[in-house]
Amino acid sequence: MKKEKKGDVGMNVLMISPGYPTEINYFTRGIAVQGARVFGIGDQPEHDLPQLVRQHLAGYLQVSSLLDEVAVMKQVAGWKAAQPIEQVECLWEPGVILAARLRATLGVKGQDVAQATLFRDKDAMKQAVAKAGIRTPKHRRATTAAECQRAAEQIGFPVIVKPIAGAGSADTFRVNSRLELDAVLARLGQARDVNVEEFIDAVEYTFDTICIKGKIAFWNICLYRPRPLTARQEEWISPQTIALRDVDADYLAGGREMGRAVLKVLGFETGFTHMEWYRKENGEAIFGEIAARPPGARTVDCMNYASDVDLFTGWAEAVVHGKFSTKLERKYNAAIIFKRAQGTGNIRHIEGLERLKARFGPHLAAVELLPIGAPRRNWILTLVSDGFLVVRHPDLQATLDMADAVGTDLHLYAG
Numbered sequence: 001m002k003k004e005k006k007g008d009v010g011m012n013v014l015m016i017s018p019g020y021p022t023e024i025n026y027f028t029r030g031i032a033v034q035g036a037r038v039f040g041i042g043d044q045p046e047h048d049l050p051q052l053v054r055q056h057l058a059g060y061l062q063v064s065s066l067l068d069e070v071a072v073m074k075q076v077a078g079w080k081a082a083q084p085i086e087q088v089e090c091l092w093e094p095g096v097i098l099a100a101r102l103r104a105t106l107g108v109k110g111q112d113v114a115q116a117t118l119f120r121d122k123d124a125m126k127q128a129v130a131k132a133g134i135r136t137p138k139h140r141r142a143t144t145a146a147e148c149q150r151a152a153e154q155i156g157f158p159v160i161v162k163p164i165a166g167a168g169s170a171d172t173f174r175v176n177s178r179l180e181l182d183a184v185l186a187r188l189g190q191a192r193d194v195n196v197e198e199f200i201d202a203v204e205y206t207f208d209t210i211c212i213k214g215k216i217a218f219w220n221i222c223l224y225r226p227r228p229l230t231a232r233q234e235e236w237i238s239p240q241t242i243a244l245r246d247v248d249a250d251y252l253a254g255g256r257e258m259g260r261a262v263l264k265v266l267g268f269e270t271g272f273t274h275m276e277w278y279r280k281e282n283g284e285a286i287f288g289e290i291a292a293r294p295p296g297a298r299t300v301d302c303m304n305y306a307s308d309v310d311l312f313t314g315w316a317e318a319v320v321h322g323k324f325s326t327k328l329e330r331k332y333n334a335a336i337i338f339k340r341a342q343g344t345g346n347i348r349h350i351e352g353l354e355r356l357k358a359r360f361g362p363h364l365a366a367v368e369l370l371p372i373g374a375p376r377r378n379w380i381l382t383l384v385s386d387g388f389l390v391v392r393h394p395d396l397q398a399t400l401d402m403a404d405a406v407g408t409d410l411h412l413y414a415g
Contacts, residue, residue: 011036011320012058012082016090016099017066018042019053022384023300023312024091030316031089032056039082041075042066058082069098073105089319091272091293096120111269111292118266119292122164122195125266129287132265134258136287139197145185151196152181158199160229161188174199174229200286202278204228205252207259208295208303209273210311210318216263217324218314220303221247221255222295225403228383235340235379238407241299242335242399243306254285262290270322272315274299297383298336305365305390306334332392335403339369340385341412347374347386349413356389356410360402366390369412376414386412 018028018040029052031038037058042049046060054060061079063072076085085106090099100116103109111119118125123141130136140151141164152159152175161184162172171188175181188194204227210218223242224231231239247256255277262275274295276288294300300311307330314326341347347370357364369387370377379385389410391402 011086012084013038013087013089013320014076014082014085014102015040016042016088016095016102017092018057018060019044019049020092021296023294023296023298025050025052026300026312027089027091027294027315028053029056030310030313031320033313034316034320036087036316036320039079039085041072066095066098069101072098073102076102077105087319089271093120093291093293096292111271115267116292119268119290122162122289125289126195126197126287129262129265132261134261134265134287135284137198137200139195141194142196143193148185148194148196149178149181152178155196155198160195160197160199162195162197164193164195172229172232174233200278200280200288202280202286204288205255205277205279206295206299207255207275207277208299209259209263209275210271210315210324211263211268211273212270212318212322212324214263214267214269216260217318218311218326218328219247219256219259220244220306221252222299222302225400231383232380238340238410239338239383240335240403240407241295241297241302242333242396242403243299243303245306245330245333245394245396247330251279251283254283255279258285258287262287266290268292270319297338298388301366302334302336302390305392306330306332332394333396333399334365334390334392335399336388336390337403337406338383338385338388339406339410339412340379341370341376341414343414344376345414347372347376347412348415350411351413352410356406359405360391363391363393363398363402364389365392386414 013031013036015028015038039059040057041061043063043066059081088099088102097116100111100113126136126139138155142148142151158176173184204224206222208220209216221244225240231237259275272294275290278286309326318324367389389406393399
């Protein structure tokens with residue numbers, strides 16, 4: 001299915017998956033706001049796209065599956081109304097390599113397949129980073145049960161088992177023994193191309209950037225409370241991501257330096273990046289992984305609230321015009337807290353929200369919870385779970401205290 005619309009004359013930008021995940025809606029809008037004509041491709045009908053996306057598209061091509069790269073490339077090459085395509089963008093991680101292949105086919109500039117693979121293949125990524133002398137967890141690639149078992153024995157328990165081309169902490173497991181490893185392998189079944197790596201006992205942070213031609217135009221550091229792997233193991237936890245105000249603090253120096261070094265090693269040029277790293281109790285910084293996309297789980301919203309900016313449009317300005325004119329003032333620490341309802345079925349009651357509103361007043365920046373009657377989301381599949389609140393304050397401890405209060409005093413009930 002192809003649909004074309006009238007639009008202002010400007011650069012033709014192909015946007016892969018323009019309406020999913022949710023954050024991509026705002027990036028799609030950002031490109032249009034920057035004067036480009038946005039042509040979207042996806043595997044959902046156009047009428048199922050959010051209205052915000054539909055109103056900013058110059059055209060849309062529905063394909064049978066974005067994972068069928070050969071078919072997608074053929075269909076895009078034959079999409080006459082979108083020609084000439086001058087830029088290809090993808091902020092949905094499974095489509096990053098597809099975007100690189102399309103650039104090669106269409107002859108447009110941007111991240112090539114070799115570069116994209118380094119940001120998708122966790123083993124190749126860690127090899128490249130380690131070769132440059134950057135501390136990474138010990139790791140082994142494995143495609144069979146025997147290789148997984150051998151890797152775990154060589155590295156030593158506990159280990160982490162994660163997909164080579166995974167996104168976030170999905171299908172990532174901490175394994176403490178041979179017995180637990182056997183259970184994880186049974187769960188993974190035959191679809192097995194994994195990285196077995198050393199478990200790092202540390203606090204986990206991010207290093208997020210918008211880059212232009214290899215130079216960092218914007219950067220940010222977030223703190224995870226608790227680390228994502230722990231948050232995915234216990235349903236009662238209300239996970240937090242905190243966009244830090246004092247990103248120049250001495251204790252974060254190792255992560256800042258590492259982040260810049262990793263971008264240089266991997267040759268990243270223009271766009272958004274999201275790196276995760278560990279800080280051990282002794283201050284040692286250890287590389288986790290990096291993706292050529294923005295952080296997910298509404299983290300960009302959290303970063304926006306920390307400085308009262310619009311990084312969706314800021315990214316679009318960087319990729320369309322090669323500049324970043326957003327004036328940045330780090331005003332707040334901003335924490336996004338995700339809530340998981342108790343029980344199963346539909347949301348039937350929300351308790352504690354009004355008290356939190358009265359208590360925090362202007363420090364409560366956003367409330368986005370599922371409404372009464374809505375079905376619960378699968379908390380294992382989506383960190384956003386059944387909704388979230390954002391709190392912010394110039395003082396970090398005050399922000400953490402408010403975030404903890406949201407975790408303990410706000411309750412959603414389903415039934």
